[in-house]
């Protein structure tokens with residue numbers, strides 16, 4: 539896909555001199571080409587194409603006319619383009635598509651400084667500046683208007699024009715691989731886990747809130763209050779003088795802490811889902827976690843319960859329904875962690891402790907992020 543953008547630039551005084559000199563030279567050469575062909579025609583000779591004229595100009599005319607050496611002092615691609623433009627104008631005239639080409643008048647015509655990407659350094663564009671051959675970095679007045687090189691856009695060519703002492707750049711930009719970019723914007727994959735709650739294929743990570751200082755502190759406080767409560771019960775059994783109202787008070791304290799912790803976890807899930815859904819992906823793919831199986835593992839059960847996976851999935855489903863997003867669920871046996879997102883190879887010996895996925899193809903990436911990309915691209919799934 540090609541797209542053109544025009545915006546005002548803010549060249550330095552030195553750059554302005556160069557631009558004006560280039561445009562002046564282009565105008566001179568354009569007119570010279572027209573004039574030369576006119577005289578050929580008057581002499582009854584054959585029309586000279588732009589290409590032949592360029593060769594003649596550089597190899598014969600300028601070497602034999604040292605006073606015209608200044609033509610060579612400006613960007614040669616711009617000069618060549620002005621000759622090509624003249625040739626196009628003649629061609630149109632010969633085909634009766636337009637009148638005889640006009641000579642360009644200083645200050646009155648639309649001669650532009652053409653530039654083209656010739657090596658990787660040319661035509662790079664950042665938010666606030668653009669790299670133009672022979673000029674170097676030129677400041678842009680409107681920041682971020684032209685798509686930047688970093689976003690994958692490539693500037694193929696462009697022109698600089700001057701109007702009423704204002705300078706403009708017009709560029710032709712190409713998006714190299716529309717398909718890949720569209721697909722990644724299309725849907726997302728979410729890897730749910732214990733280390734982080736969710737790792738999303740769009741690059742976002744939602745940490746495990748249970749590991750936050752705030753929740754750790756509350757959990758510690760809860761354990762302390764629970765111990766205090768059971769001590770009070772034991773004392774009561776032993777017949778010691780513990781008042782029943784004291785036990786009730788302690789019980790309430792524990793319940794309130796439970797509730798507070800639970801609310802923080804639920805809030806976090808709600809916020810996470812809201813943020814994921816806000817990006818309006820066309821689909822979301824998750825893994826069908828074997829939650830009940832994980833709960834049977836007594837080393838994991840508490841951590842699994844605290845992540846509220848079931849609640850996460852139920853709420854995600856509801857939000858997806860509200861927003862017209864397809865929720866895809868892949869089988870729990872789909873090896874999302876073991877597939878190399880880059881080459882498709884399956885790493886059978888991937889251990890749970892391998893946090894970084896390293897593939898023989900050279901791909902190195904976070905294990906869970908790799909998994910989220912595989913979930914995003916999964917082709918076998920059930921729609922929840």
Ligand SMILES: [Zn+2]
Pocket residue numbers: 878879880881882883897898899900901
């Ligand atoms: Zn690989």
